[in-house]
Amino acid sequence: MKKILLCFAIIIIGTFSLTSCKKQKLYLLNWNEYLNGSLVQKFQKKFNCKIEAIPSESNEDMYTVINNGQYPIDVAIPSDYMIEKLYNENKLNKLDFSKMPNYKADMFDDNLTILRNSYFEDNESYAIPYFWGTIGIMYNARTSGLEDIILQNGWDVFFNEDLINKNEVKIGMYNNPRDAIAVAELYLDYSLNTIKEDELEKVRELLVKQNQTFDVKYASDDLKAWVAQGVNLDFAMVYSGDFFDQLYILEEEGLDNYINIYIPEKTNIYFDGMVIPKTSKNTDLAYEFLNFMLDTDNIVENVEYVGYCPCTKAAIAALKEDEYYSQIIETYDAFYPGNAINGGELYHDLGDSIYVKLADIYRSGTIAK
Amino acid sequence: MNKFKHLSIPYLIWMIVLVLIPILILIVMAFQETHGIKIFDAKFTFNNFQVLQRKDILQSLWLSFLYSAIATFCCLLIAYPVAYIIARAHFKNRFLVLTLLILPMWSNTLLRTKAIASLFMEGNIITSMLEKIGLFVKGLNIYEKPVAVIIGMVAMYLPFMILPIYTVLEKIDKSLYDASDDLGADRFKTFWKVTFPISLKGVTTGIILVFLPCATGFGVAEGLGEYRLIGTYIQQQFSKDATYGVGSLIAIVILLVITIALFVVAKVDKEGETLL
Numbered sequence: 001m002k003k004i005l006l007c008f009a010i011i012i013i014g015t016f017s018l019t020s021c022k023k024q025k026l027y028l029l030n031w032n033e034y035l036n037g038s039l040v041q042k043f044q045k046k047f048n049c050k051i052e053a054i055p056s057e058s059n060e061d062m063y064t065v066i067n068n069g070q071y072p073i074d075v076a077i078p079s080d081y082m083i084e085k086l087y088n089e090n091k092l093n094k095l096d097f098s099k100m101p102n103y104k105a106d107m108f109d110d111n112l113t114i115l116r117n118s119y120f121e122d123n124e125s126y127a128i129p130y131f132w133g134t135i136g137i138m139y140n141a142r143t144s145g146l147e148d149i150i151l152q153n154g155w156d157v158f159f160n161e162d163l164i165n166k167n168e169v170k171i172g173m174y175n176n177p178r179d180a181i182a183v184a185e186l187y188l189d190y191s192l193n194t195i196k197e198d199e200l201e202k203v204r205e206l207l208v209k210q211n212q213t214f215d216v217k218y219a220s221d222d223l224k225a226w227v228a229q230g231v232n233l234d235f236a237m238v239y240s241g242d243f244f245d246q247l248y249i250l251e252e253e254g255l256d257n258y259i260n261i262y263i264p265e266k267t268n269i270y271f272d273g274m275v276i277p278k279t280s281k282n283t284d285l286a287y288e289f290l291n292f293m294l295d296t297d298n299i300v301e302n303v304e305y306v307g308y309c310p311c312t313k314a315a316i317a318a319l320k321e322d323e324y325y326s327q328i329i330e331t332y333d334a335f336y337p338g339n340a341i342n343g344g345e346l347y348h349d350l351g352d353s354i355y356v357k358l359a360d361i362y363r364s365g366t367i368a369k
Numbered sequence: 370m371n372k373f374k375h376l377s378i379p380y381l382i383w384m385i386v387l388v389l390i391p392i393l394i395l396i397v398m399a400f401q402e403t404h405g406i407k408i409f410d411a412k413f414t415f416n417n418f419q420v421l422q423r424k425d426i427l428q429s430l431w432l433s434f435l436y437s438a439i440a441t442f443c444c445l446l447i448a449y450p451v452a453y454i455i456a457r458a459h460f461k462n463r464f465l466v467l468t469l470l471i472l473p474m475w476s477n478t479l480l481r482t483k484a485i486a487s488l489f490m491e492g493n494i495i496t497s498m499l500e501k502i503g504l505f506v507k508g509l510n511i512y513e514k515p516v517a518v519i520i521g522m523v524a525m526y527l528p529f530m531i532l533p534i535y536t537v538l539e540k541i542d543k544s545l546y547d548a549s550d551d552l553g554a555d556r557f558k559t560f561w562k563v564t565f566p567i568s569l570k571g572v573t574t575g576i577i578l579v580f581l582p583c584a585t586g587f588g589v590a591e592g593l594g595e596y597r598l599i600g601t602y603i604q605q606q607f608s609k610d611a612t613y614g615v616g617s618l619i620a621i622v623i624l625l626v627i628t629i630a631l632f633v634v635a636k637v638d639k640e641g642e643t644l645l
Contacts, residue, residue, distance in 0.1 A: 061608055175596075217513070217594065231492025231508070356612055359605060366596040367425060 024049040026285050029062055029076035031055070031272075032221075033245075034131075036305035043292055049285060057220070058176055060355075066091060066277045073279045074286040079272050081178075083127045084120050084349035086275065092126045093276045099287040102294035103128070107312050111338030112271065119346060127273030128290055131241065131308035134270070134340045135179065136263040138227050138243045139235035143169070146234055147260070154264030155187040157235065159210055166214050172226060172236025175218040177355075177362035178347060180207065182268050183237050192268055193348045200361060207365030218366050228259050239270075240334045241308035248307060261334045269337055269344030271311065309335055392624070398617035417618045426602065426619070433599040436515070436590070437583035440522035441530075444579050445572065447523070448530035452571075453564075456538035467535070471528050478525065482592035485524060489517045489593065513594030521593045522583045529582075530575035537571030538564070573634065585623055599623065 024047070028035075032055050040051050054071055056062045059082035066073055066086065078086065086092050097103050105124075108116075112132055116124055137157065141147050149164070150157050157163055158171060173180050182192050184203045194200065210216060217226070217233060224246040226233040243261040250259065274293065276286045292298060299315040303325075310316055316336070319325035333339045350358075401411045420426055455466055473481065487493050491510040499506050511517045541564065549559040583589075587600030595601075599619060606616025 058608070060611065064608065064611055067611075218596065226490075229492050229497070231496070232490045232512075352611075359612075363596075363602070363605070364425070367429075369597075 024282060024285055025052050026050070026075065026282060026289055027052045027054065027071045027073045027280075028289070029054045029056055029065055029071070029073045029078075031077065032057065034077065034272075034306055036302045038305075039292075039298055039302055042298075043289065046292075047285065047288055051289075059178075066279060069279055071279070072281040073277050074282050075274055075280075075289050076277055077130050077272050077274050079270050079347070080119065081347035081349050083123065083273050083275055086277065087120065087123070087126055088349055091278055093278055093280065093283070094125050095128070095276065095290075096287070099284070100291040100294065102291045107294070107314065109311060109313055109316060109338060111341045112311055114341065115269065115271070115344075115346065120348075127275045128294065129311035130272045130274050130293070131306065132269070132271035132311055132337045133240040133308055134263050134334065134337045134344060135182065135237055135268045136240055136243070136261045136334055137235055138224060138238040138246075138259065138261045140227050140230040140233075141258045141260055142230055143234045150235060150262050154262070155183060155266075158183055158237070159187050159206060161213060164214070169234045170215045170217065170232065171210075172223040172233040172238075173216055173218050173365075174223070174237055175220050175366070177358045179237065179268075180218070180362050180365060181358055182347075184210075186264070186266050186268075189266070192345045193350060195350055195354050200357060204361040204364050207361065208368040211365055211368040230258075240337065241306065243334065244307040244328070244332075261332070263334050263340050265340075265343040267340050267344050269340050269346060309337055392621075395617040395621055395624075398613050399621055401614045402612075403614060414614075417614045420615050420618065421622065426599075429597055429599040429602055430623075432597055433584050436518055436522065436595075436598065437580050440519050440526070440583050441576055441580045443519060443523045444527050444530040445576065448527060448534055448575065449568075449572070452531050452534035452538055456535055456541075467532075470531055473524075474528055478588060479592070481525065482521060482589050485521050486512060486517075486593050489520075515595070517593045518590050518595045521589045525589050526579045526582060529578040533574040533578065534568060534571040537568045541567055577631070581627065584627075 026049055028051050030053055035053070040053075043049075044051055052071070054065060054073070056065065059078050062076055062078045063082060063085065065071065066076060083092070097105075106113075108129060112129060115132075116129070137150055137154070139146055139150050146169070153160070153163055158173075164171075173183065181203055184206045185192050185194065185199075188199070188202060188206065190196075190199050190203070217223075219226070221242075223233065223236040223238055224242045227236050227238075228246050228250060238261070240261065240263065243259070246259060274290050276283060276290075280286050293302070294312070296312065296314040296318055299310045299312060300318050300322075303310050303315070303319065310319070320329060329335050337344070397411075399417055400413050400415070402414045402416050403411060451470070455463060460466075488495070489509050489512040491508045491512075493508045496506055496508045545563055545567075546559060549563050554562060585600050585603075587598060587604045590596075590598045591601050591604075603616045603619050606612050606619070
């Protein structure tokens with residue numbers, strides 16, 4: 001009996017001593033694998049705090065977390081259209097740039113600046129770009145003849161029976177309404193922000209027909225691995241960063257030159273931005289985090305883990321100096337999203353009723369067989 | 370008995386906070402059209418009910434029940450003999466065998482689903498290993514097919530069928546067998562007239578334990594490429610769409626269907642043999 005009591009006492013004291021250290025907490029709402037762990041350590045040590053990372057799988061999940069107030073989120077990193085939605089609903093704090101010594105208005109890449117200038121008014125005051133990218137067609141070059149067809153036809157390969165042998169080629173689609181629909185819109189030459197009833201119905205028909213005709217797999221993070229493996233998928237729509245993620249994995253194994261990505265001229269270009277939602281309770285620490293993530297060395301360290309293209313001029317210049325990354329930038333146009341600035345379109349916030357509609361269209365596509 | 374009444378208070382509080390109140394909230398939400406929870410500008414509406422007329426939703430409901438029924442039946446077919454053999458066997462390490470059966474449950478469900486999904490694809494860990502030694506074999510390629518989903522469900526929930534049946538079988542008084550033997554019944558007759566009727570309560574419990582998660586869950590089916598089940602639809606309403614009202618309504622419909630089914634079981638089974 002005494003032993004049992006002793007065990008209990010140890011467990012209870014242990015848990016209390018763990019929870020009772022009163023470190024400040026920074027609630028960070030972020031994507032999976034989107035921040036280098038070494039930076040987390042560094043930040044925690046420097047500011048004697050703890051980063052409480054809330055992982056998220058989609059922009060919509062992030063919205064739900066912020067909207068429901070499940071956590072007092074201090075910093076979130078949603079994508080462009082979700083930033084716009086949060087801004088429209090007055091859920092973001094206007095940033096106080098005087099609290100971020102590392103921030104300079106002209107520090108961001110010129111093409112990105114053009115993009116942000118075209119976005120909703122004053123977006124610069126509410127979000128600081130974190131990474132940016134495009135969507136493209138990741139393919140396995142070992143499938144014979146596929147590379148030429150993709151390079152010549154772009155988005156058509158997802159839908160056109162005449163180009164692709166429907167019995168042999170397997171296609172990957174992102175399991176997220178907005179991105180899956182974007183592929184159809186790019187093929188049909190519609191705007192990625194269309195809300196026209198007839199156009200959206202065409203999109204629905206197309207996605208249904210696609211799933212009925214071809215062997216289509218809807219997934220998210222698995223897509224890149226399946227394409228690389230080559231048996232389960234031949235090509236898929238992915239975010240440019242996903243491709244580089246997979247490339248680094250293959251390079252570590254010494255097999256790098258059989259996957260590739262093609263960004264057609266018309267594409268979606270996006271940026272993820274750090275915002276401070278109104279749920280934040282530890283706002284000063286949030287500013288410290290934003291400032292920390294604007295430091296060029298830290299950005300480069302983050303790129304080494306995440307694999308996406310950084311947003312600041314200084315960081316891109318630093319990568320161009322680097323032996324390894326200069327080669328990547330030279331070999332793959334997809335690494336630098338600025339290359340797609342002419343045909344790239346940003347997503348906009350379309351309003352709740354359209355999102356319900358998009359989700360419904362997406363569902364029609366996924367359940368058609 | 371009254372002496373111990375107050376001991377049930379923690380359970381009562383638990384049930385009120387985590388079951389009763391959430392169900393009430395679900396019912397309220399089913400009559401609202403909001404994105405996320407917006408209690409203060411909520412408006413009463415019947416609009417959500419339109420979803421019940423949609424063909425694809427009805428098909429999803431039907432498919433979910435069909436898949437679950439088949440999976441439950443397969444579970445029963447596999448579990449009964451296993452439970453019977455273990456309960457009647459004379460070996461010492463019965464506990465060890467049972468532990469081995471439950472062992473898969475100790476690992477993460479999502480992980481297991483992913484592993485099964487990968488095995489069902491054309492290219493998987495086994496084919497790539499064979500490739501390394503020069504054998505080019507194609508995998509099963511049943512990912513996304515109904516049979517894959519059924520196998521996944523059975524693999525995931527089989528222990529929930531074995532355990533209750535085993536528990537009942539193990540507790541059967543051995544003298545009943547002797548009595549049956551004395552009265553001239555052969556082994557088959559003994560099983561049919563004695564063992565099976567007594568074990569029915571375990572079977573019913575097992576069926577409920579397997580059928581419910583199969584019919585309402587989404588993880589296993591979605592992990593195996595099946596997006597058509599109703600669990601997926603409900604989950605989408607709560608994460609991607611944030612149309613909580615529609616999601617709540619469907620959840621309540623399923624809740625009702627299952628409650629009615631259980632009610633019927635309880636009525637038919639007047640002796641209270643099942644664990645209801």
